[in-house]
Amino acid sequence: MPDVKVTAVTPDTAIDVVGLVKRYSNSPVNAVDGISFSVRRGECFGLLGPNGAGKSTTIGVLTTRIRPTGGSAFVDGVNVVADPVRARSRIGVVPQRNNLDRSLTIRQNLLFHARYHGVPAGQRNARANALLAQFALTDRADDKPDRLSGGQAQRVMIARALMHSPPVLFLDEPSTGLDPAARLFVWDRIRELAESGVTILLTTHDMDEAETLADRVGIIDHGKLLALDTPQALTHSLVGSATLDVVVHFDGAFPSSAQASARPSPTAEISPRPDGDVLAELGQLDGVVRVERIAPDGPGLRARLYLTGDPARLVAPVAELVATCGGKLSDVRLGTPTLEDVFIHLTGRALR
Template sequence: MSAHLATDLPGTATATPAGADGAAVSLSGLAKCYRGPPEVRAVDGVDLVVPPGQLFGLLGPNGAGKSTTVGMCTTRIRPTSGSVRIEGIDAVADPSRVKRRIGVVTQDNTLDRACTLWENLVYHCRYFGWSGRDARARADELLERFHLADRRDAFPMQISGGMAQRLQVARAIAHRPSVLFLDEPTAGLDPQSRIALWELVHELRADGLTVVLTTHHMEEAQTICDRVAIIDHGRVLVDDTPQRLIAAHGTAATIDVRFGQTPDARLLDRLRAIAGVSDVEPRGDAVRLTTDDRTGLLARVVEAAEGVDLADVTRSGANLEAVFIHLTGRDLRE
């Protein structure tokens, strides 16, 4: 591809293009059924619209249908029924045009281990038709922007997980797409790497990029997403801003208690007996209590733990995790 055509691709610093309906991503009646026995409906009639320039989260537990939905959006999985449109282009009828407009980071590390970091970026651009000169310049630019320039000649197996994930994002946007799909992008990353990755994603969004991400980390999504859809059993349960969802459905609060040892059954029973506690979830040497918003609960929790080595107690108000449990009754880590 010539330099002129490369700069004309979607996803430059100008406003993100949209389809005729004004959407960057539009899903209508989207479904995916895997024949059995037993028959599995991984996605069951999803309707979603993602406006241009939005950071949109598709949330839910493992097996909820998030990755399958993204797979259909990115042309990797063919829908059983319904439609996917990326900037108005049908992903089934015209997958080649859609691929030029999207960047994808999957859950797995798909970097070419036989190529250096720099070569991974150069060959990606070349695959999309860029000239050698433009591809090399783009690789240099992205390595600088993603703080990887000093490792340009290293191979993927020689860098940390956080660096590898940053490189995958850099490669996904190397051909200047306008919609970026991130499937569980922070899985397995340490806190510092997660923060660094989200800072880069926010920078890309400021450039006009639309970002669609899947995650089961509700706290993370509550902080970074403009809008979220909670999906379970292949169906969208709710779709709104995190603040509105919490206001409408966030009836519970949580208290996290960490002990010096794994709590025994008697301690768990005492915690369950506290008025206002609706659920007690053991987590190794810690326990998460789902509670209502009544006052005095922290004191009663401390009283119930008398005689036990109590290391830490924290309380959080209603959040997206509480919204999910309220709507489905399922724990997010199932």
């Protein structure tokens, strides 16, 4: 590994991991089992997987705290194994657990972090003040960390990690254990950072978090990277898991609430077709994998269409077809697959 040179990395790559393996001395299996991926500069990259999947171990290697068993890892062009000292100056790390310095105040936590990283004295105070304000911590600046809530501690840790302006930021499960409001606040700050050009690698077992924040998501389980793409591409890759639920009414069968707004139908002269025929024709539409009739819990024909692509694009063709059959769409519900569905598809089990 020491022979791997910096030239292995292109200038617009912020993180480059090749064939990473980690086996802990007391374990019979690899915690990380041959993972490869790279993260572009300015990208927000999410590692999504259940607890114990190998996410934190991967971050541990990239942040120089865990020595890999095999493979190579570069951060900002620096080999983290061969030159951990230089790598540390390029990264900010926000751990999963509160590790704030309890002997120091919040402000001192930021200032000493900056001193460790050699930020000049003249810049330290201004930067601490700016970050305290950005993370809504100004009025807590002189408190000790043990008086903070979980959300506040998380904000302090992010602010601290940014004190030396690292080009790459690692966030290990940034919103685990936070209440919804604190979570949204942290998400907003992470988005701001991503927009400002900081490269972000975050781990999460929360699909919403991955979907909301990450430009690309790597799905990881049992130490292996199972899939890697944008959240949209990952979910679109699931053939037949996007759905379109439709309710079709034929003339004279509209529920009373819909009747008020019902205009004379241009297809009134077309006689309604049997339900079975309509379902069969829906099944013939381009992009429809199969059609299922849903047990009616109200009037009308209810069906679920399983699609290959974006359900929104099928609304117009479906409405047109229903009209030619003498009916009218009275309700439409789009169901897009989530990353959770992708995870279930890949591993055969739920994320949590």
